[in-house]
Amino acid sequence: MPTPDTDEDIEFRSPHWPRVVIFGAATFAVLLIGATIGMLLAPTTTEQPQTTPGAGSVEVGFAQDMSVHHLQAVTMANWAREHSTDPAIAQLGFDIGSTQTEQVGRMKGWLMLWQQSEQPLGEYMTWMTQAGGHHAMSSSGGSAAMPGMATTAELSRLRSLSGKELDVYFLQLMLRHHQGGTDMAQYAYDHASVGAVRTLAKSILDSQGPEMVQMRQLLRERGAEPLPYP
Template structure:
């Protein structure tokens, strides 16, 4: 986009744009290898079976990867277009953390012999595990999500377009609102997976998500309050 290309490189935190693509590939590969390693360590008598299609573990890894990648996109946009140092740092942290976690989940899927993305509806894994009690969520792609969003907390195409159209304080506030709602949806997914998996590596990652995103939600709420703004409604 023109405004992004014209922005002085010196104003952008992190690596220069010419190496971003290579950096993304390296981070994803490292995350994938780490995911495979942690999963292999987690194998024990109680987790010896490879998670199958439709399981909580596979569904979580597939859907949360999609969910995370939208956060990476929004955070990258904010990082490149805000002039607020606090927002630059927050966006960079979110982008880096969630990109690494995507690499880890894709590593699991590779190890389990499963595709990186499911071909059917999103979120069916939150009701498909017959061995456990379930959340009151219907197996549909729109369950718990805003109209037009594929999963809880995710932004719609119209909301993403609006984010890209804003600048200055308006951009910062809208980013915080969208990302806070995004984290709310992501933590619901992570909590369900944490409560319904017996795979130690999945428990460890979901706990990490709950801890880090919980802290970031507090920061974002405080930032919105300081800017005289309110969070968006969460379905």
Template sequence: MTTEAGLDTDEVTEQPTWSRWVIIGGTLLAVLLIGATAGMFFTRAVDDPATATPAAGSVEVGFAQDMSTHHLQAVTMAGIARDRTTDPEIKQLSFDIERTQLEQVGRMKGWLMLWDQPEQPIGAPMQWMTETMTGHDGMSMAPSSVNPAEGPLMPGMATDTDLKKLRSLSGREFDVYFLQLMLRHHQGGTSMAQYAAAHSTLPALKALVNSILTSQGAEMDQIKLMLSGRGAQPLPA
């Protein structure tokens, strides 16, 4: 069918694939910026000015630095899955993870900017965790877990080898391995958030921790059901 101008209506209405990804990318960037703005505003609004500037090495600064890095790996894995899977359920989960965690990263980077602290910690991660704890599902919460080949890793983080394997898979194998990695990643992030909540009195941080525990708790339940529906189990603890 053509219009009076001689244009094919299918050509007029069909949106190119690259255009859809530009829109998605723009949406996710906007989410990050909104999170940063909200983080700065909320911190200024609710915290006592006398106690609202945590120092380098504090739980608050360390958590914001390390959890931002932890979240960004989840965003990376979710982006891989969104681009490669053909499973609509996994596509939706991936987009939800990207959107939620980018907003939370924005908040934490907003805090670090207000506190005049670098986005990345100096030295090994997890130095703000001065006590050894047992975290979610029995995961070790030592201040720094060390992978001999790749250095210190935070709880639940995928190694370079894990990510290389993920990128090498396709179809059902890809979907299952993505879900397994993301479940382990969420478990580690949840344990970090619980530790921060137990060792900080900062209202803005406690509000973010509650948001993380709520969103990742729901996603962990969902992922476990998705693995079961695909005849698969979580990775060993």
């Protein structure tokens, strides 16, 4: 004879778990998959040099700094996805968050293989030291350590907004963020020696280019302009 359901059984099977718990588990799964892909790709590419990339190399610096850069984008994208009432903004947030979370997983997988720290141990952007490299700093009163990154004050403002104001400010911050990210990706594509790193950099350029076009269009539709970008 079946045992009657207890209150704990009913609560465990409830379809109304907090979305943050479900999304957190999904994000962890995507990161794990991305890291696995990164570990599988790194040793198999025919362009892999004989020596493992070391601290200060383009490959390690790109993986460390771009992971930090991407994770801020994921934070902003997830906020917009959860709080915007505009389906176009929510979908854009979902797309950016999903894509960049998987890419972070790949980069962290490489760093694990290369026995390097997941976080940069010194200043950001020191790997961009060859011709064309640059280190953009914020002029808005905060410390955006990499090109396009939002300051603490800007993130706080984003969280304080709602409705159309939230949508516009998210688009402005994310567009500027993408501009900085594509600068970094282009440099890595031009200078990295590891084939898998160049492939990821190209993937970032291919995905963020159309997204920037889309964000500019969404801003125009809402009567807004992009933020200045150095």
